[in-house]
Amino acid sequence: xxxxxxxxxxxxxxxxxxxxxxxxxxxxxxxxxxxxxxxxxxxxxxxxxxxxxxxxxxxxxxxxxxxxxxxxxxxxxxxxxxxxxxxxxxxxxxxxxxxxxxxxxxxxxxxxxxxxxxxxxxxxxxxxxxxxxxxxxxxxxxxxxxxxxxxxxxxxxxxxxxxxxxxxxxxxxxxxxxxxxxxxxxxxxxxxxxxxxxxxxxxxxxxxxxxxxxxxxxxxxxxxxxxxxxxxxxxxxxxxxxxxxxxxxxxxxxxxxxxxxxxxxxxxxxxxxxxxxxxxxxxxxxxxxxxx
Amino acid sequence: xxxxxxxxxxxxxxxxxxxxxxxxxxxxxxxxxxxxxxxxxxxxxxxxxxxxxxxxxxxxxxxxxxxxxxxxxxxxxxxxxxxxxxxxxxxxxxxxxxxxxxxxxxxxxxxxxxxxxxxxxxxxxxxxxxxxxxxxxxxxxxxxxxxxxxxxxxxxxxxxxxxxxxxxxxxxxxxxxxxxxxxxxxxxxxxxxxxxxxxxxxxxxxxxxxxxxxxxxxxxxxxxxxxxxxxxxxxxxxxxxxxxxxxxxxxxxxxxxxxxxxxxxxxxxxxxxxxxxxxxxxxxxxxxxxxxxxxxxxxxxxxxxxxxx
Numbered sequence: 001x002x003x004x005x006x007x008x009x010x011x012x013x014x015x016x017x018x019x020x021x022x023x024x025x026x027x028x029x030x031x032x033x034x035x036x037x038x039x040x041x042x043x044x045x046x047x048x049x050x051x052x053x054x055x056x057x058x059x060x061x062x063x064x065x066x067x068x069x070x071x072x073x074x075x076x077x078x079x080x081x082x083x084x085x086x087x088x089x090x091x092x093x094x095x096x097x098x099x100x101x102x103x104x105x106x107x108x109x110x111x112x113x114x115x116x117x118x119x120x121x122x123x124x125x126x127x128x129x130x131x132x133x134x135x136x137x138x139x140x141x142x143x144x145x146x147x148x149x150x151x152x153x154x155x156x157x158x159x160x161x162x163x164x165x166x167x168x169x170x171x172x173x174x175x176x177x178x179x180x181x182x183x184x185x186x187x188x189x190x191x192x193x194x195x196x197x198x199x200x201x202x203x204x205x206x207x208x209x210x211x212x213x214x215x216x217x218x219x220x221x222x223x224x225x226x227x228x229x230x231x232x233x234x235x236x237x238x239x240x241x242x243x244x245x246x247x248x249x250x251x252x253x254x255x256x257x258x259x260x261x262x263x264x265x266x267x268x269x270x271x272x273x274x275x276x277x278x279x280x281x282x283x284x285x286x287x288x289x290x291x292x
Numbered sequence: 293x294x295x296x297x298x299x300x301x302x303x304x305x306x307x308x309x310x311x312x313x314x315x316x317x318x319x320x321x322x323x324x325x326x327x328x329x330x331x332x333x334x335x336x337x338x339x340x341x342x343x344x345x346x347x348x349x350x351x352x353x354x355x356x357x358x359x360x361x362x363x364x365x366x367x368x369x370x371x372x373x374x375x376x377x378x379x380x381x382x383x384x385x386x387x388x389x390x391x392x393x394x395x396x397x398x399x400x401x402x403x404x405x406x407x408x409x410x411x412x413x414x415x416x417x418x419x420x421x422x423x424x425x426x427x428x429x430x431x432x433x434x435x436x437x438x439x440x441x442x443x444x445x446x447x448x449x450x451x452x453x454x455x456x457x458x459x460x461x462x463x464x465x466x467x468x469x470x471x472x473x474x475x476x477x478x479x480x481x482x483x484x485x486x487x488x489x490x491x492x493x494x495x496x497x498x499x500x501x502x503x504x505x506x507x508x509x510x511x512x513x514x515x516x517x518x519x520x521x522x523x524x525x526x527x528x529x530x531x532x533x534x535x536x537x538x539x540x541x542x543x544x545x546x547x548x549x550x551x552x553x554x555x556x557x558x559x560x561x562x563x564x565x566x567x568x569x570x571x572x573x574x575x576x577x578x579x580x581x582x583x584x585x586x587x588x589x590x591x592x593x594x595x596x597x598x599x600x601x
Contacts, residue, residue: 135299138577139306140536143570146558147310150566227427231540234429235555250433254544258448262437269433273426280425 026289033285039278043271047094054087058244067256070263077263079253088244089267093275095239096246099156100225106164107171107225108218114168115175116202120183130176133169141166141228142235149237159238163228167221174217178210212290219283223276230272246272296578303574307567308349322365322561356571362564366557371568374553379572382538382549385450388465389472389534390527397477398523401484402516408489416481424478428540432471436544439467450547468545472537476530483526487519494518521592528584535573 027033051058056074062082070077076085114133118126145162152158182188183206191201232238233247241248246268253264319335320327336342340351355362361371404416423431440448452464491497492515500510539551546552550569557565 131298132302135302138296138299138581139303139574140533140539142536142539143554143573144306146539146554146566147306147570150558150561150563151310223425227425231427231429234427235540235543236559247427247429250429254433254436257433257436257441260441262441265433266437269430272430273434276425276427276430277422280421 023289027285030285030288032281033289036278036281036283036285039274040282043093043275043278044097046090047097050091050094054084054090056084056087058083058087058091059242060084067261067264076267077261079249079264080256080261083244085249085263085267088249089246089271092244092246092249092268092271095156095243096226096229096233096272096275099159099239100163100222100229103160103163103229104167104218104222104225106160107167107221108214110164110168111171111217112175112207112214114172116179116207118172119176119179120198120202120206122180126176130173133172136166137169137173139166142231145228145232145237154237154240156239159229159232163225163232166228167225171214171217171221174213175210178213179206182206182209216283216287216290219279219286223279223283226272226276226279230276296581300571300574300578304353304571305349307570307574308352352567356568361568364562364565366560366562366565371564374565375550375568375572378548378550378553378569379576381547382542382551384461385465385468385541385547385549386472386534386538388462389469389476392469393473393476393480394527396473397480398484398520400477400481401486401523402488402519404481404485405488405492405519406511413485417485420478420481422478423474424476426474428471428475428537429544431474432468432541432544435467435470448545450542450545468541468547471541472534475533475537479526479530480523483523484520487522488515491515491519517591521588524588524591525584528580528587531577531580535577 060083062078064082065074065078066080066082068074068078068082074084074086076089079085079088114129118129118133141163144166145159148158148162179202188201188205191205196205229238230247233245234251236251239245239248241252249268250265253261257265319332319339319341323332323335333342340348343351352362359372361375363369364371364374367374400416400420404413407413436448439446446467447464448467450464450468452461456464496518497510497514500514501507505513535551538549539555541547542549542552543555550573554566554569554573556562557569
């Protein structure tokens with residue numbers, strides 16, 4: 001244990017924490033954040049209320065009108081069994097917007113706990129856990145997912161667990177470095193002098209002070225989680241038919257792409273692109289606002 | 293060095309657990325739910341999956357090291373030739389992507405840094421960042437539509453005709469390598485850019501400028517050498533990503549590489565093929581990391597001469 005400094009000015013703590021209001025106004029001034037937020041909220045609205053303003057039932061087939069190009073009746077055309085692509089794109093945000101945030105939440109909770117443990121205890125715990133986490137980080141998510149899905153079968157829960165656990169080490173690394181800086185401060189020494197338990201010191205004293213980096217990392221990870229969920233759906237793992245999920249729709253329609261049926265895949269691809277970029281713009285804005 | 297070995301070990305455990313232990317009864321998984329129990333038992337015995345786990349793991353690893361990757365459940369023939377063929381194909385695809393992206397990415401980053409905060413920098417940085425965050429199959433689909441379906445410049449499948457020469461193969465590989473290019477471009481350009489900014493701002497650059505060296509010499513002799521070191525590390529760490537990307541791209545373009553081999557094996561529950569494929573790319577990744585470490589130390593005199601650490 002390092003030498004404890006007895007003079008601990010409490011203002012030091014409060015001054016470092018940026019007031020919520022300031023962060024809020026800084027976010028409202030950030031154009032990237034607002035554009036990103038608008039895109040994300042649009043898709044969230046589609047996920048929640050999509051079927052109310054979609055012109056057709058996204059699951060209703062209509063073989064006679066299959067593979068119709070975009071027209072005034074079907075804005076984005078119809079797919080190979082005549083389902084309305086526009087309605088499917090609108091409602092297709094639902095599954096990805098439940099699976100990806102849940103995976104991110106799992107990653108954040110697990111990663112924060114691991115980061116607090118390794119950063120607080122350091123020494124042998126840190127060495128062992130950090131080495132394992134680093135080794136784990138080197139394995140691509142797609143590979144982990146393939147293995148897990150072969151072993152456990154395909155389900156949304158598998159996808160959430162796979163992505164959550166794959167991303168946890170990255171969040172753990174961020175939290176760990178924040179905790180390493182934080183634990184040298186006087187309020188931690190004070191808590192230790194009061195014989196607070198390690199658990200209390202970590203989760204009640206230190207955690208509130210490392211929230212900003214966690215928040216930034218979480219928004220960034222959400223973008224990657226959407227990336228991963230979309231990819232796994234495209235590969236046929238994870239979200240299953242008949243869901244109008246974007247990745248899934250692309251995977252079932254891209255085989256005919258050589259026939260020129262571009263509308264069956266383009267709009268889904270653009271939807272994924274817009275959502276991923278939207279989340280990343282939000283992440284960028286949050287990062288900027290918290291690091292000012 | 294030790295880290296990549298730990299990664300490999302961890303990967304082998306995961307592969308072993310995922311491929312042999314968790315699916316439960318392997319014989320049942322292969323023969324299906326209606327097969328006779330005796331047939332399942334016999335198959336399990338032939339495959340050796342009725343022995344203790346530790347023995348199975350040791351035998352598996354030992355055989356792998358000796359080059360015996362087992363027998364494919366589906367093709368009923370040794371796995372190794374399939375894996376080696378597929379790895380060769382993937383290397384070709386990855387090589388095309390790397391040959392394109394490393395110089396262009398570095399150039400992009402350098403140009404952005406030299407035009408810091410001007411429109412050109414904004415375009416490169418923002419464009420690079422936007423394409424980097426997009427899934428490969430999304431950029432892949434959009435590129436296929438543009439270059440394969442609308443313009444008809446490039447073939448939409450990577451499966452070239454038999455006995456195709458080098459240039460024909462290259463022609464077929466351009467489109468599949470582009471999505472990988474786009475993802476990597478952002479990372480490499482960003483690293484090169486920040487390395488450049490830092491180097492341009494340093495004391496040695498100021499000294500070089502103030503002692504009257506021409507700007508060109510300053511950039512080539514002083515700035516670039518220091519700026520590009522971190523970029524090398526990033527390029528190496530991206531091999532891991534690249535492998536994940538290959539699985540997607542090879543599936544999208546129907547290319548017979550290691551990624552699609554793993555994917556097909558996973559779908560067909562061909563465990564020896566799946567395990568060997570994954571372990572092989574694990575080894576490729578470890579080797580790539582080693583090479584990067586080596587290059588970095590050769591190029592960085594501070595590490596080479598051992599004054600640091």
